Amino acid sequence: xxxxxxxxxxxxxxxxxxxxxxxxxxxxxxxxxxxxxxxxxxxxxxxxxxxxxxxxxxxxxxxxxxxxxxxxxxxxxxxxxxxxxxxxxxxxxxxxxxxxxxxxxxxxxxxxxxxxxxxxxxxxxxxxxxxxxxxxxxxxxxxxxxxxxxxxxxxxxxxxxxxxxxxxxxxxxxxxxxxxxxxxxxxxxxxxxxxxxxxxxxxxxxxxxxxxxxxxxxxxxxxxxxxxxxxxxxxxxxxxxxxxxxxxxxxxxxxxxxxxxxxxxxxxxxxxxxxxxxxxxxxxxxxxxxxxxxxxxxxxxxxxxxxxxxxxxxxxxxxxxxxxxxxxxxxxxxxxxxxxxxxxxxxxxxxxxxxxxxxxxxxxxxxxxxxxxxxxxxxxxxxxxxxxxxxxxxxxxxxxxxxxxxxxxxxxxxxxxxxxxxxxxxxxxx
Amino acid sequence: xxxxxxxxxxxxxxxxxxxxxxxxxxxxxxxxxxxxxxxxxxxxxxxxxxxxxxxxxxxxxxxxxxxxxxxxxxxxxxxxxxxxxxxxxxxxxxxxxxxxxxxxxxxxxxxxxxxxxxxxxxxxxxxxxxxxxxxxxxxxxxxxxxxxxxxxxxxxxxxxxxxxxxxxxxxxxxxxxxxxxxxxxxxxxxxxxxxxxxxxxxxxxxxxxxxxxxxxxxxxxxxxxxxxxxxxxxxxxxxxxxxxxxxxxxxxxxxxxxxxxxxxxxxxxxxxxxxxxxxxxxxxxxxxxxxxxxxxxxxxxxxxxxxxxxxxxxxxxxxxxxxxxxxxxxxxxxxxxxxxxxxxxxxxxxxxxxxxxxxxxx
Numbered sequence: 001x002x003x004x005x006x007x008x009x010x011x012x013x014x015x016x017x018x019x020x021x022x023x024x025x026x027x028x029x030x031x032x033x034x035x036x037x038x039x040x041x042x043x044x045x046x047x048x049x050x051x052x053x054x055x056x057x058x059x060x061x062x063x064x065x066x067x068x069x070x071x072x073x074x075x076x077x078x079x080x081x082x083x084x085x086x087x088x089x090x091x092x093x094x095x096x097x098x099x100x101x102x103x104x105x106x107x108x109x110x111x112x113x114x115x116x117x118x119x120x121x122x123x124x125x126x127x128x129x130x131x132x133x134x135x136x137x138x139x140x141x142x143x144x145x146x147x148x149x150x151x152x153x154x155x156x157x158x159x160x161x162x163x164x165x166x167x168x169x170x171x172x173x174x175x176x177x178x179x180x181x182x183x184x185x186x187x188x189x190x191x192x193x194x195x196x197x198x199x200x201x202x203x204x205x206x207x208x209x210x211x212x213x214x215x216x217x218x219x220x221x222x223x224x225x226x227x228x229x230x231x232x233x234x235x236x237x238x239x240x241x242x243x244x245x246x247x248x249x250x251x252x253x254x255x256x257x258x259x260x261x262x263x264x265x266x267x268x269x270x271x272x273x274x275x276x277x278x279x280x281x282x283x284x285x286x287x288x289x290x291x292x293x294x295x296x297x298x299x300x301x302x303x304x305x306x307x308x309x310x311x312x313x314x315x316x317x318x319x320x321x322x323x324x325x326x327x328x329x330x331x332x333x334x335x336x337x338x339x340x341x342x343x344x345x346x347x348x349x350x351x352x353x354x355x356x357x358x359x360x361x362x363x364x365x366x367x368x369x370x371x372x373x374x375x376x377x378x379x380x381x382x383x384x385x386x387x388x389x390x391x392x393x394x395x396x397x398x399x400x401x402x403x404x405x406x407x408x409x410x411x412x413x414x415x416x417x418x419x420x421x422x423x424x425x426x427x428x429x430x
Numbered sequence: 431x432x433x434x435x436x437x438x439x440x441x442x443x444x445x446x447x448x449x450x451x452x453x454x455x456x457x458x459x460x461x462x463x464x465x466x467x468x469x470x471x472x473x474x475x476x477x478x479x480x481x482x483x484x485x486x487x488x489x490x491x492x493x494x495x496x497x498x499x500x501x502x503x504x505x506x507x508x509x510x511x512x513x514x515x516x517x518x519x520x521x522x523x524x525x526x527x528x529x530x531x532x533x534x535x536x537x538x539x540x541x542x543x544x545x546x547x548x549x550x551x552x553x554x555x556x557x558x559x560x561x562x563x564x565x566x567x568x569x570x571x572x573x574x575x576x577x578x579x580x581x582x583x584x585x586x587x588x589x590x591x592x593x594x595x596x597x598x599x600x601x602x603x604x605x606x607x608x609x610x611x612x613x614x615x616x617x618x619x620x621x622x623x624x625x626x627x628x629x630x631x632x633x634x635x636x637x638x639x640x641x642x643x644x645x646x647x648x649x650x651x652x653x654x655x656x657x658x659x660x661x662x663x664x665x666x667x668x669x670x671x672x673x674x675x676x677x678x679x680x681x682x683x684x685x686x687x688x689x690x691x692x693x694x695x696x697x698x699x700x701x702x703x704x705x706x707x708x709x710x711x712x713x714x715x716x717x718x719x720x721x722x723x724x725x726x727x728x729x730x731x732x733x734x735x736x737x738x739x740x741x742x743x744x745x746x747x748x749x750x751x752x753x754x755x756x757x758x759x760x761x762x763x764x765x766x767x768x769x770x771x772x773x774x775x776x777x778x779x780x781x782x783x784x785x786x787x788x789x790x791x792x
Contacts (some may be wrong), residue, residue, distance in 0.1 A: 058766050069510030080458045124750035127776040130505075130512040133454065135776065136750055140449035156743030156751050239448045247446050311746075346750055 050309030107277030115333025191390030496561030580671025759788030
């Protein structure tokens, strides 16, 4: 009989106690505080750590003003200029240097739109400006993933439950095994080739991830929710595909008398190339953010009832930076400062170098690990991880389909059912 | 220009610039250049009284004009932050030079009105909406018209009177204005000039805190209309001003069964009491048309308690899922304790508690 199971009565913690775990991370059976970070510091020190980071955050918020507004508008100006240059350049397939430069400019425009502008604006980093053009609620990016669903999966799920197994869907994106605590399945043998394919079509991967088919199949989201996601994705895909692969190439028909029958195809190809350039770049930057070796992941039990200090610490230990020059940081959307970004996701990204100084101070003070390195080093580390965790582990409990794992999962299910039964028992007797 | 603008705002162009609009691109060339965004350049700022000013604006081609009595959202950027307020248009529609003006009385705590009054420079670009509001004269103005205003509620009425003058209206118009004192009165010189230049216009000014020599004294009452020889039943009446004035005019008209002749506009100065205790005032969810007594909890919790289901995520001020427009009032950030009191700003409702009266776009 299909009976609607009622959620356990979790007492919602008031958001006005900011120093409290987000809703679903509260352990309803225990008030035991989370264990994250105890190997580095005491609970008092964790609270102090949280307070110090809150102070840093407030210092930046108090200082926001004209220069931050000027900065993001300058980036938007460069982005728009390179987009126009790119579109003009790819309309010159008869002169290959302009054509190639056009592809490069268009790729650059898409990278800037997705990273330094889109990603950061959609985090609400510039909401304080009250300018509709940089409003996190309204911004839509040049990418097939609809902003709304990306924001849910990224801003909320990924940034709140960062690197918690079973909660953060961004650990391996349901496709790759990147961490020893993920169960191994046979497809993970192809970790590296799958990652390569994902790199080439990354925007489509992000879109597919946001549709949350896996969550629907597991019964974690409703059918209505899933179908709304699918509908939004289809709408966005239609718009993006029409623009890049139909409308602009059709305009290229005007070139046919002068250039030849292949002009629209050249423009179509240039659009594909620009999108691939953006896909490769964003894939690299994003994979280097959480997947290099020594980045820590967490079990749900470790994070239950965590404090704000522990939440901060989890962000710090679960992210990795990429070192580089200033233009490099802009091209990454300052996600090369992934650690600072995860600590303060909603302060303008141009401030991350500045707060990194404070983060370094705290890292030294508490003897924490601060994962950073050049792009080549971090990429190599990610590739090694993919290779390493793609191999079949010897421990049968780490293999998703082994009899041992199945028995373990069954035991867990039965335990949960028993607890639910117990919780229901008093109602039955009364 | 109209055809070009229409073409630029069309769907084919939008599909080429998707997900952005053509204005995102035109804006990079010149902010005044736009297919849809309404912008205006400040021509001059005229100080009306010690605390009131008139801003003369030259809008770009997207501006569709106004009907006297309407207001406009006026956004000005100060230190990177756009602050938006609603101001009434005060100029005549018949102006031929392509400008119009808004008039504002500087509120002691009003950041924007103070900024306008003291710092706004000519040539500044301001961000506008199209003119809005239903408090407008009918297309055919009847022969008997009464305009009542109180305090800074005079601004939309000024626009009406000036337009009637410039369009050569022949009917009888009575303009009854209440101000605290002569010093508080906006447009004093203009009122004198209007009264002198139009024989069919009667301008009567009553100073509520500075009784004059005439027969008309104090706040609005039916006697004032009787003295002016007006019968509410056959006089189309417009009233704009503070809630108290409007209430007494409305009650009078209701009693006389003349309420169908009355058009009203509340002139609400957003009052923000920063010292108010957390659990005072009213929290209004404007879109849902629900008002609740502020319980002191976060806006999100109060919205949920009122039966609304706003989007939320982390409930700790991180993910921005719950960010929503606050139309007016002040909120305190529960972590930082910071109070923000801007009109039309985006707040994260999971970490904001209302301070006094607040209205939210929910």
